[in-house]
Amino acid sequence: MEECSRRDLLKNAAGVSMLGLLNLYAPAYAEEKPAEPKKPAANEPLECSQAPLPYPYDALEPHIDKETIEIHYTRHHAAYVKNFNSTLQRLDFARTMKDMIFIKHWCKELAFNGSGHVLHTLYWSNMSAQGGQPKGELAELIEKSFKKFENFTDQFSAATKTVEGSGWGILAFEPCTKRLIVLQSEKHQDMALWGTYPLLVCDVWEHAYYLKYRSARGTYVDNFMKIINWSEVERRYELIKGLKIY
Numbered sequence: 648m649e650e651c652s653r654r655d656l657l658k659n660a661a662g663v664s665m666l667g668l669l670n671l672y673a674p675a676y677a678e679e680k681p682a683e684p685k686k687p688a689a690n691e692p693l694e695c696s697q698a699p700l701p702y703p704y705d706a707l708e709p710h711i712d713k714e715t716i717e718i719h720y721t722r723h724h725a726a727y728v729k730n731f732n733s734t735l736q737r738l739d740f741a742r743t744m745k746d747m748i749f750i751k752h753w754c755k756e757l758a759f760n761g762s763g764h765v766l767h768t769l770y771w772s773n774m775s776a777q778g779g780q781p782k783g784e785l786a787e788l789i790e791k792s793f794k795k796f797e798n799f800t801d802q803f804s805a806a807t808k809t810v811e812g813s814g815w816g817i818l819a820f821e822p823c824t825k826r827l828i829v830l831q832s833e834k835h836q837d838m839a840l841w842g843t844y845p846l847l848v849c850d851v852w853e854h855a856y857y858l859k860y861r862s863a864r865g866t867y868v869d870n871f872m873k874i875i876n877w878s879e880v881e882r883r884y885e886l887i888k889g890l891k892i893y
């Protein structure tokens with residue numbers, strides 16, 4: 648790789664981090680419910696955009712104040728969106744240059760900004776001034792999973808209040824048991840992008856390769872790449888391609 652390209656990557660890496668601190672652009676909130684996200688056209692870049700806030704900044708007063716919502720939405724969430732798209736572009740560039748030297752950095756940026764965007768999008772839409780109670784099949788599944796609604800609220804509140812440092816309390820559907828579970832996400836940048844669905848995974852815990860490959864993890868991964876069952880990956884993609892998270 649040419650030196651100037653490597654310098655560009657370094658500069659871009661610094662730029663992305665700075666954007667996290669400096670992003671101040673401020674889209675307006677929507678009076679109406681946000682429109683359904685549209686499917687990108689074939690030639691459209693696969694990027695994310697920040698959906699309009701589904702209520703005015705002061706709609707959740709007195710529980711959450713207007714200024715907090717405004718700063719949170721227009722600065723913090725907006726920065727995640729902008730930096731997520733920048734990261735996707737930087738990765739495009741890195742692939743074009745066939746240079747994976749900063750791959751750990753970009754994986755972390757992808758997880759941090761992508762998860763930040765998805766989780767904030769859910770957060771805005773899972774609040775409303777009216778509040779309410781779960782109904783229908785969701786209410787039934789809460790009962791089935793937690794025995795009673797009060798048990799769920801106890802667990803969700805306790806888990807959320809005890810997140811160490813920054814993070815999230817999360818109610819999630821777990822598809823193996825088909826039950827609802829409560830999770831803490833202490834650092835959403837820890838290499839998972841919430842809201843994505845795994846299609847293909849490679850286990851690199853040592854138990855997966857150490858007997859044969861010892862410390863040569865790279866050789867194990869190279870050989871793993873030769874034995875991927877792409878028809879199963881395709882089947883999983885068919886299962887999830889219609890799902891939307893928001």
Ligand SMILES: [Fe+2]
Pocket residue numbers: 719723767
């Ligand atoms: Fe936030």
